[in-house]
Amino acid sequence: MASSGTCKLQGHFTLNGMYKDGDFLIGGLFEVQYLKAFPELSFRMEPKLPHCELFYMTSFQQAQTMVFAINEINNNPNLLPNMTLGYQIYDNCLRLGVAFRGATALVSGTEETVSDLNCKGPPPVIGIIGDPGSTHSIAISSVLGLFRLPMISFYATCSCLSDRKKYPSFFRTIPSDAFQVRAMVQILRHFGWIWVGLLYSNNDYGIYAAQSFHKEMQLFGHCVAFSEILPNVNNPIDIQRIMGVIQASTARVLVVFSPSSLLIPLMEEVVLQNMTGRQWIASESWATSPMFRTPRFQPFLGGTLAIAIRRGEIQGLQDFLLHLRPNTDQRNNMLRIFWENMFGCSFEIESKEKDGKQLKKMCTGQEDLSITKTPYTDVSGLRASYNVYKAVYALAHALHDLMQCEKGRGPFSGNSCADMSNLKPWQLVHYLQKVNFTTGFGDHVSFDKNGDALAIYDVLNWQPSSDGAIWFHKIGVVSEGAETGMVLMLDEDLIYWNFEIKKPPRSVCSESCPPGTRRATKKGLPFCCFDCLPCGDGEISNTTNAIECTACKDEFWSNPDKDQCVPKEVEFLSYEDPLGISLTTASLLGLCFCAVVLVVFAYHRKTPIVRANNSELSFLLLLSLKLCFLCVLLFIGQPQLWTCQLRHAVFGISFVLCISSILVKTMVVIAVFKSSRPEGKGAMKWFEAAQQKCTVLVLTALQIVICAVWLSTASPTPHKNNQYIRSKIVYECAIGSVAGFSMLLGYIGLLAAVSFLLAFLARNLPDNFNEAKFITFSMLIFCAVWIAFVPAYVSSPGKYAVAVEIFAILASSFGLLLAIFAPKCYIILLHPERNTKKAIMGRETQNK
Known part of the structure; x- marks a missing residue:
C-alpha cells in the first residue's frame, strides 16, 4: 500500500510482447526468443534485465495464431456477440524466471498504481494461453491455482499436471505424457520391441515421462535395456558415456523424451561416430523439429517413428500471417523484433508533439512475407499452433456459456450467475471444465476431470x-476413447525402414521361447533376458514365452514337442503284442502237448506203465495241466471284470487240482511200497480209487472256498494304474484283497511243499520205475519257479508283471508235464519192450 486506497507495484518488468485492448483480455506466454545467459548478479546493485536472442519463427507463428483466433472470434456474431476480446502476450525467452515475470505481469497488470482499497479485484486477464514448457507450467500453475485463474497450455505434457489438487485451474489442449507414453508402448508392442533403450531430458517433462514409461513397459512385460539422462548443457564427457552405453547395448530401439535443443550434442556425436542400425522413437517434443531435417542427419535418423501432436488446418491463417505489419506501439515490441530478424529492419524513436514518441522504421526494401519461405509462413503442419487455436476457442466458449446463464438457474450459490462486471476467475474455470465444441477442422474439444484434452496423436515416419x-510422413493415428481404450492404426506399407533388410528390426534381449518350453530368468538381468528350458515330462506350454509349464491331467501326457496334452497310452498285455503272441503260442503249445500225452495214455491205458502209475490220477493231472495252460489266456487281453475275477480263481483251482493229484499219486506210491512189505499189508485200503478221488476233491474244494470268499468280499477289478509308468496307463487287474490272494498262493505253496517233501522221502524206493523221483524233480522245478516268481513279479512294471506271472504258470506247468509224463511217453513210444510188468517189477524180483 503506497497510501490509503492505492496499491502500487513493487517492481516493473520490461518484457517483449504484443498487446490489444478489449472488453476482456486473454494472456499468453510463448517461447519466441532464447535467453543465452542471465546478466551477472551482484548484491551491490539492482540486477540488470536479461537480453533475449535467437528468434524462433515457429513460436512466433504460435503467438500470431492466438492473435488470429481472437480476431476471428471478435468477427463471429454467434460467439461472444457485442463483446470484444483483447490480448496481452509475453515472450518467456525459454527461461523460468522470465516466464514467471510474465505470468505475474498478466495477473497483476502493469499499471504503476491501482485504485482499490483492499488491493483486490479480478486480474486484468481472464485466462492465460501457455506456458508451453512443463516446468514453467508447473511453477506458474502452482501460483495461479491459488487464485483459480484458468491456464490452458498448448504444449506442456507432463503427466504431473493432471493432479487437480495441486493444479485446480490448469487445462491443456495437448494430451499428457501419460497418453503419449501409452501410445509409444502401443507402437513397441505392435512391432514386438520389448527390449528398448531410454533417453530423457533432465527436467520435469523428461523425468515424469521416463517414470511413466518405465511403469507402462513393466505393465506389458517389456523391459528397458538402459535409462540415461541427457545433460542440460553440452558436456562432451557425458555425451561420450551415453554413446558408449548405446553402442554396448543389444537394444536396437531407442525411445527419447527430450526437447530438440538438448538432443543436438548427442545427434552430432551420432553423426561423428557414424552410428547406424538404430531405430529411433521420437516424443512429440522433437517429433517435428526442423533441426534434424537436413541431409546430414538423414542416414542416421531416417526411418524414425515419431509421436506428433495432432495436425490441424486453420482456414485464413496463412493470409493473416502474410499481412503482418510492424506496430508503432511500444507494447508490441515483439513485432519489431520479428521484423528485425526477418528483414534486418532497424527502428529509431522519433518525437512528435502530439503523439509523443513513435518508431521510425528503416528497412532494406524487402518486406513482402509471401516471397519468403520460413517456419513462420509454413502452415502445412499446424500442430502446436493448432493447439493454441483450440485453447483460445475453449476460453471463448467458456466465457460465452457463462454469459448465457439465466438468472435463478445458474450453477453457483443460490442458483446465481456470474456478474460480468466483476467476473471471478473460478467462475470461468467452472464453465471451462464443461466446455464442449467442435473446431472447423472437425476435431472435438473437451476436457476430462483432470483438465486433459482428448488423447489423439499422429504417428510420423521420417523419410x-x-x-x-x-x-x-504421416503413417497412422493413435487415439484413446472412453470405451475403446488406446487404438493404434498404422499403414505399414507406408513406413520407411532405414535398414538393409527394409523391415522392422528385432529388439529383444532373448528370443521368444517357443511352445513346449518355459522362460527362466537370467540372474542379475531384467526379466526380458531369459533362457528357454524344455518342459518336463507330463508338462506342456502351448503359448509363446510361457512363464510356467502346465501339468497334464491324470489320463493325459505331454506329446514329444511338449506343447499339447494327449491321452496316455493304455498298456496291457494284448494278443497283438509280440510278448502276448509268444506267451499265447506257448500256452497253446502246452495245451497240445497235454492233448498228445492224453491221447498216448488213453491209447495205452491198459499197458503196465500206465496202469502202474494210477491211470485215473494221471488223466486228472493231465486235465488240470490243460486248465493251467488255458488259464494263461485269461491273463492276456484288456482286463475285464469277468476276466479279472476268473484269472486268479481258475489259476488257483487248476494248480490246486494239479498239485493235489500229484500229492495223492505220491502218497499212493508210498502206500504201494509199504503194502509190499509184511508190516504194511493194510496200507492200500486207505488209498483205494474212491479215497484217492475224494482226497483230490476235498483239497480242491478247499481252494474253491478260498476263491469264493475272496471274490464275494473283495473281488479283483480292472484298474487304470498311473503309478508304474507316469507316461502310460497300465490297465491291470487289482487283486482286491491282499489276504485273499495270499491265502490262494499260500495254499498252493503248502500243497506243493508237502508233495515235494513226500516225494523226496520216497525217491529211493526200490522200484524199476520209481515215479517218486520224477515227482520230486517236478516239485523241485515247481517250487523253484514260484520262489523266483515273487521278486520278479514285484520288480516288474506294468504288463511285464502279468508276463512274469504267465511265465511262472507256463514254466511250472511245462515242468510238471515234462518231469512226470515225458519219461513214461519215452518208454511207451520208443521202448515198448520196457512197458511190461516183468520189466517194471524186475528190480524188485532181483532184490528177492
Missing part, C-alpha cells in the same frame, strides 16, 4: 525427400 533431406 528421405528428393533433395536428400528428411520429411515427415
